[in-house]
Amino acid sequence: MKEQQIKTKDKKVNLRVWISAEIIPSLWLFAYYWMCIKHYYQPINVIIQYAFIGCMTLFLMIIKRKRDVFDEFAKETLYKTNTICLDIAYIIMAIILFNATFINQTAVIIGYLIAGGIVLLSVTRAIIFCVIDRQGM
C-alpha cells in the first residue's frame, strides 16, 4: 500500500498532457477578448479574470514541474512541431489579412479571427506533437 502511494506520488506528467495543457492560455486569451468586447471591463469580470489567471499559472507551473524528462527526442519533436506550426501561423495570418482587406470586416471580427487563430494554432501544435511523439519521426 505504502509502495503504491509512493509510486503515485512520483508519477510524472506525460509530455503529451503537458503540451495539451498549453492550450489553456490560448483559450483564456479568446475568453478575455470576448469579455472585453461584450462587457467592457465590469469589475466582476476583472475579478474572474485575475482569479482565472492565478489558477491557470499555478496549474501550468505544477504540470511543468511534474512533467516527464524532457529528453532529446522530445526536444527534437517540439522543434519539428514548432517548425510546422510556423508555416500554419503564416497561412492563418495571411487568411486574416486577406479577409480584412477584401471582405472589409470590422475590427471586432478581425480580433475574433486572430484570437481564434491562436486557439487553432495551439490545438494544432498539441495534436502534431502527440502524433510525432506517438509514431516517431
Add this chain to the structure above:
Amino acid sequence: MPTLKTKIREYRENMNLKQSELAKLIGVRRETIVHLENGKYNPSLKLAMDIAKVFHKTVEELFEFED
C-alpha cells in the same frame, strides 16, 4: 538512403531490462527507447554512447547502417 539498425532490444532482453528501466538508467523517456528500438529515431552521439555504456558495448556494436 541507409537506415540505422540497432541491437538495443536484443541487448536489453539479454540483460532482462524493461524499456522503462533502461530509459531510467539513461535518463530519457520510455517513448524514446521504443522509437530507438523500432528504428524510428536516430539518436545523438551522446545518447548512443550512454546506451552503449549501459550494455558495456561500443557504439559500433550497438548501431549499424544498412542499405
